[in-house]
Amino acid sequence: MKNNRVISVGGRAIVCVMLLLISVSTGFAQSKKLYSGYMGFTPWPYDLTIEAVEDTYDFIHQNATIISHHFDNGISWDAALNNTPFPAHLKTDWQGRLDKTRNMKVFLSLTPINFSRDGLALNWAEQSDNQPLPEVWRDMAFDDPETVKAYTNYVLRSVAFFKPDFLAIGVEVNVLISNAPQKWDAYLALNQSVYKAVKARHPDLPVFSTVQYEHFRGIEAVSKNNLELQKPAVTALMKHSDMLVLSTYKYGFIHPNKITDTYFDEMLSYKKPMAIAETGAMSKTTFVAGIPLFASENNQKAFVSMILSQAAKHNFVFVVHWLPIDFDAMLSKLPKEYSEIAKAWVHSGLVDKKMNKKPAYDVWQKHLAGRHNKKAPR
Numbered sequence: 373m374k375n376n377r378v379i380s381v382g383g384r385a386i387v388c389v390m391l392l393l394i395s396v397s398t399g400f401a402q403s404k405k406l407y408s409g410y411m412g413f414t415p416w417p418y419d420l421t422i423e424a425v426e427d428t429y430d431f432i433h434q435n436a437t438i439i440s441h442h443f444d445n446g447i448s449w450d451a452a453l454n455n456t457p458f459p460a461h462l463k464t465d466w467q468g469r470l471d472k473t474r475n476m477k478v479f480l481s482l483t484p485i486n487f488s489r490d491g492l493a494l495n496w497a498e499q500s501d502n503q504p505l506p507e508v509w510r511d512m513a514f515d516d517p518e519t520v521k522a523y524t525n526y527v528l529r530s531v532a533f534f535k536p537d538f539l540a541i542g543v544e545v546n547v548l549i550s551n552a553p554q555k556w557d558a559y560l561a562l563n564q565s566v567y568k569a570v571k572a573r574h575p576d577l578p579v580f581s582t583v584q585y586e587h588f589r590g591i592e593a594v595s596k597n598n599l600e601l602q603k604p605a606v607t608a609l610m611k612h613s614d615m616l617v618l619s620t621y622k623y624g625f626i627h628p629n630k631i632t633d634t635y636f637d638e639m640l641s642y643k644k645p646m647a648i649a650e651t652g653a654m655s656k657t658t659f660v661a662g663i664p665l666f667a668s669e670n671n672q673k674a675f676v677s678m679i680l681s682q683a684a685k686h687n688f689v690f691v692v693h694w695l696p697i698d699f700d701a702m703l704s705k706l707p708k709e710y711s712e713i714a715k716a717w718v719h720s721g722l723v724d725k726k727m728n729k730k731p732a733y734d735v736w737q738k739h740l741a742g743r744h745n746k747k748a749p750r
Contacts, residue, residue, distance in 0.1 A: 406742030410690035412438035419701035446496035453522035480536035489547035514558035542581030619650035624667035652720035
């Protein structure tokens with residue numbers, strides 16, 4: 373998701389921003405080839421209301437061919453380990469999602485890594501998700517036999533319920549290299565074990581863990597210290613991965629994630645079917661932790677256009693644009709620890725809070741109209 377994004381803004385960059393606002397050089401020549409793979413969103417609602425949830429699913433049904441059910445909010449570790457019932461509200465959430473997307477292709481994302489990408493996922497407890505880990509789990513390693521058993525059970529139960537067309541068993545896992553590289557080998561062992569268990573039961577299901585592209589390239593500040601470890605880590609990860617699936621974002625003009633014709637070239641050497649698990653770009657200037665992130669709808673349009681054109685060029689299997697609708701209404705209702713960082717993508721929807729279509733929406737629709745459904749790689 374959109375955590376672990378450290379945005380550094382120097383004084384010279386702020387002085388120059390007015391020039392950027394006037395004219396943004398993207399270094400990207402738009403291809404006329406339309407993207408023909410699956411296109412979709414997560415059902416992240418614009419508000420914490422039933423109406424907002426229903427509106428979001430309606431938008432997805434009208435503007436997508438795949439939905440991403442993305443779970444980055446903890447695991448019921450004890451229930452998974454012992455194969456006992458999951459918390460009631462977890463089952464309610466799952467059933468609600470399933471009921472609203474029965475006729476869509478499903479991309480299911482699960483992860484044993486916490487939201488901070490530096491340790492074991494938190495606990496999905498009876499009272500709520502993202503709760504502190506029970507004491508017995510707090511120091512558990514990724515490759516501990518009980519962790520492996522619990523997470524394998526959790527993944528297999530999730531697959532049996534959702535029957536996905538694509539499965540991520542880890543989310544932005546290479547960010548662990550940036551934040552806690554000493555834990556990588558243990559995570560890799562867990563990934564290998566879970567991958568083999570899923571493929572044994574579901575040999576035709578594409579299984580992978582997603583890779584955060586800005587961390588892989590050293591664009592995010594926190595990734596620079598261990599950058600030399602990124603490529604070897606992802607190379608090892610690909611040994612038990614059916615696809616190379618990325619998350620990639622652009623946080624305004626100053627964010628050093630440049631829009632180019634060669635945007636994905638660094639990943640082509642892996643020779644895996646590729647896809648986008650998460651993407652988006654800011655469309656409106658905002659302040660995060662007091663730092664101005666200058667953005668515009670035209671800059672968002674350029675980024676979305678580049679992503680889809682590159683996806684067409686390289687025959688990506690699917691592209692998931694994280695946010696369907698700007699969530700201004702929800703922002704003030706989020707927990708304090710999440711609301712500040714959430715400002716970085718609150719305006720990355722393809723329509724604004726009043727459902728007005730942005731220029732990026734028109735780009736999306738142009739590609740969506742020219743699509744044809746591709747078969748999942750086997």
